[in-house]
Amino acid sequence: xxxxxxxxxxxxxxxxxxxxxxxxxxxxxxxxxxxxxxxxxxxxxxxxxxxxxxxxxxxxxxxxxxxxxxxxxxxxxxxxxxxxxxxxxxxxxxxxxxxxxxxxxxxxxxxxxxxxxxxxxxxxxxxxxxxxxxxxxxxxxxxxxxxxxxxxxxxxxxxxxxxxxxxxxxxxxxxxxxxxxxxxxxxxxxxxxxxxxxx
Amino acid sequence: xxxxxxxxxxxxxxxxxxxxxxxxxxxxxxxxxxxxxxxxxxxxxxxxxxxxxxxxxxxxxxxxxxxxxxxxxxxxxxxxxxxxxxxxxxxxxxxxxxxxxxxxxxxxxxxxxxxxxxxxxxxxxxxxxxxxxxxxxxxxxxxxxxxxxxxxxxxxxxxxxxxxxxxxxxxxxxxxxxxxxxxxxxxxxxxxxxxxxxxxxxxxxxxxxxxxxxxxxxxxxxxxxxxxxxxxxxxxxxxxxxxxx
Ligand SMILES: [Fe+2]
Ligand SMILES: [Fe+2]
Numbered sequence: 001x002x003x004x005x006x007x008x009x010x011x012x013x014x015x016x017x018x019x020x021x022x023x024x025x026x027x028x029x030x031x032x033x034x035x036x037x038x039x040x041x042x043x044x045x046x047x048x049x050x051x052x053x054x055x056x057x058x059x060x061x062x063x064x065x066x067x068x069x070x071x072x073x074x075x076x077x078x079x080x081x082x083x084x085x086x087x088x089x090x091x092x093x094x095x096x097x098x099x100x101x102x103x104x105x106x107x108x109x110x111x112x113x114x115x116x117x118x119x120x121x122x123x124x125x126x127x128x129x130x131x132x133x134x135x136x137x138x139x140x141x142x143x144x145x146x147x148x149x150x151x152x153x154x155x156x157x158x159x160x161x162x163x164x165x166x167x168x169x170x171x172x173x174x175x176x177x178x179x180x181x182x183x184x185x186x187x188x189x190x191x192x193x194x195x196x197x198x199x
Numbered sequence: 200x201x202x203x204x205x206x207x208x209x210x211x212x213x214x215x216x217x218x219x220x221x222x223x224x225x226x227x228x229x230x231x232x233x234x235x236x237x238x239x240x241x242x243x244x245x246x247x248x249x250x251x252x253x254x255x256x257x258x259x260x261x262x263x264x265x266x267x268x269x270x271x272x273x274x275x276x277x278x279x280x281x282x283x284x285x286x287x288x289x290x291x292x293x294x295x296x297x298x299x300x301x302x303x304x305x306x307x308x309x310x311x312x313x314x315x316x317x318x319x320x321x322x323x324x325x326x327x328x329x330x331x332x333x334x335x336x337x338x339x340x341x342x343x344x345x346x347x348x349x350x351x352x353x354x355x356x357x358x359x360x361x362x363x364x365x366x367x368x369x370x371x372x373x374x375x376x377x378x379x380x381x382x383x384x385x386x387x388x389x390x391x392x393x394x395x396x397x398x399x400x401x402x403x404x405x406x407x408x409x410x411x412x413x414x415x416x417x418x419x420x421x422x423x424x425x426x427x428x429x430x431x432x433x434x435x436x437x438x439x440x441x442x443x444x
Contacts, residue, residue, distance in 0.1 A: 030412040069362045123310050124384040124402070125363035144363035162363070163403035164412065172266040172404065 001052055003036040003043075003074050006081070014086045018180040023168045031164055032077040039070030053078075054149060061150040072145030076127060079194070080160050085187035094192040104137040114139045116178040119161045128178075130157035130191070132198040154198040157191045237276025238286035239315060241268050242322070250327040254420040259408045264322065267404055271314035271385070278304045278311070290316055290444055294389040313385035316444035317366055317398065324397045324433070326426035335375075336396075336427070336434045343377040344369070350379070355418040357381050358401045367418075368398035371437040387444075394442050397430050 008028050013021040043049055048056045048067055057075050060068040091108065093101070098108065105111045111130075119128035122141040129140045133153035140148060148155040159165075159181050166177035241264070248260035279286045282304055285293055290312060293300065300308050332340060332347060344350040350369070357379055358367035367381045370388045377396060380388060388395050399405075399421050406417035436442035 026411045034412065065362070123306075124365075163407060167403060167407040168411075171262050172270070 001050065001056075003039045003053070003071075005033050005036045006078055008081050010086055015084060015185060018169075018184045019084070020169050023165070026168070027160075027164060028077075028081065032074070035070045035073040035077065039067070039074050042066040042070055057147070057149050061146075069145040072147055072150075075149070076145065076147055076158060076160065079155065079190075080158060082190045083157055083159075083187055084181070084185040085190075087184075088186045088188070089182060089184040090188075093188050097188065097192050097195055100137050100195070105139065111139070112182050115157075115159075116175065116182060119159050119178045120175050122161050125162040127158050127160055129153075129155050131155050132195065154194075156194040156198055157186065237279050238283075239272045239275045239279065241265075241272050241315075242319065244322055246326050251325060251424045254423045255325075255406075256409045259404075259406070262408075263400075263404060264318075267402075268315070268318040268322075271311040271318065274307065274311040275315060278307055285312070291389050294387055295392055297390060309390070310385050313387045313390070316387050316389060317385055317395070317400070319444050320395050320398060321400055324426055324429050325424045326429065329424065329426040330428055332427045332430070334431060336431050339375055339377050339434065344379060351422055353379055354399070355415065358399055358418045359415050361401050364402040366398050366400055368395045370394065371396040371434060371442075373437070373440060375434070375438045389444065394433075394437050396433055396437065397425065 005028075008024065012024045012028070015024065042064070043056065046064065046067060048060060048064070048071075051059065053071060053075055056067065056071045060071060062068075093108065101108055101111050105114065115128060115130060118139050118141040122128060122143065124143060126141060126143040127147060129142065129148050131138050131140050131148040131153040133148070133151075137156075138153065140151070140153065142148070142151070147158065159178065161174060161178075166174060170177040170180075244260065244264050247257075248264070249257040251260060275285070282301060285300065285304075285308055293308065294312055294316060297305055297309055337347070340347055340350055344353070354367055354369070358381070361367065361381050361383070363383065365381055365383045365386075367379070368388055370378050370380050370393045372378070372393060382388065399418065401414060401418070406414065410417040410420075433442055
């Protein structure tokens with residue numbers, strides 16, 4: 001499968017002031033595009049040609065860094081755009097997600113604290129996740145292009161903590177970016193959709 | 200109070216306030232102001248933040264030095280409160296034997312002391328009017344790295360290939376031999392018993408305000424900021440076995 005850059009599901013300026021137009025222009029149009037372009041080049045002539053994105057991510061992990069890094073980031077960013085929306089965040093979650101967060105993660109307030117702490121605690125570039133593993137919700141973090149798929153889990157929410165995600169808007173203040181993401185950007189309907197598919 | 204230490208207190212109070220509720224903010228700020236700064240400190244930049252423009256902008260230098268480097272040092276001082284032994288030996292010795300650091304703080308010391316060492320080197324090997332490589336350093340570059348043109352091409356390519364955050368270094372062994380190496384995050388050649396002769400930070404924070412996604416442009420422009428006099432001094436110290444971080 002040849003990678004292609006998906007359109008943003010909203011206008012570049014739709015997430016301001018929490019994420020600026022300029023940030024989305026660079027992040028989506030340049031960074032994500034580079035993962036697509038470099039991924040397609042790295043896959044050419046390998047066993048991964050013609051496989052699905054998830055198959056490529058899982059199959060290349062630990063075996064082909066050039067393929068994995070770009071395929072992992074392609075997967076991560078495809079979902080990242082959908083995990084945000086204008087007027088997102090808030091405290092009104094779809095019922096089954098709210099119930100599951102209460103059961104597995106000690107409630108919504110604790111989820112918010114722990115998810116932001118995972119993002120702040122990822123040293124260097126990477127991601128923080130809400131994942132389903134063995135039927136339970138967990139909070140996790142991974143470096144660089146890694147994601148829960150290669151650790152036996154399914155991501156249902158992720159936040160990019162590479163500096164390119166927040167440097168224009170927040171400079172060194174990653175915790176402020178994470179707070180804005182959780183309180184004002186998360187598209188809980190898409191989290192719920194991925195939770196439904198994760199089974 | 201010097202302007203430097205006052206600025207540090209303001210930064211520390213600011214970052215704590217950001218993570219604290221309004222009601223406890225004042226108490227926290229006061230506690231911070233009274234607490235000793237700890238054994239580790241960030242040296243002032245040896246030149247104005249604007250000195251490396253247009254290659255590195257003043258705002259980037261200010262945030263990079265006053266916030267990012269300071270954060271590593273603040274975290275280190277936090278570890279030193281319960282583990283003063285990490286400040287009892289030279290940084291080079293602690294980094295060269297991370298396995299002897301208590302496991303509970305080992306990753307934190309690796310990341311933050313590595314970050315402190317790398318950035319201390321970084322500010323030192325840059326500067327305005329940096330001159331040109333000559334003498335022993337140039338001879339070593341010709342001998343071990345194929346000359347300046349090849350060094351720059353290989354160094355820029357290696358820096359471009361670092362996926363995520365990290366550094367690209369020219370390392371120097373005790374016998375004066377040079378090598379081109381990269382490290383992830385804040386790892387340092389000191390952790391492998393070597394020294395950085397010079398190195399460039401390829402974390403996005405080092406270039407994002409001016410270059411955004413264009414890391415190759417940053418790597419190319421960065422050579423205009425290199426201080427070859429400082430590098431000649433580091434080379435001589437490395438061969439004498441006296442080079443610090
Ligand atoms: Fe990203
Ligand atoms: Fe840095």
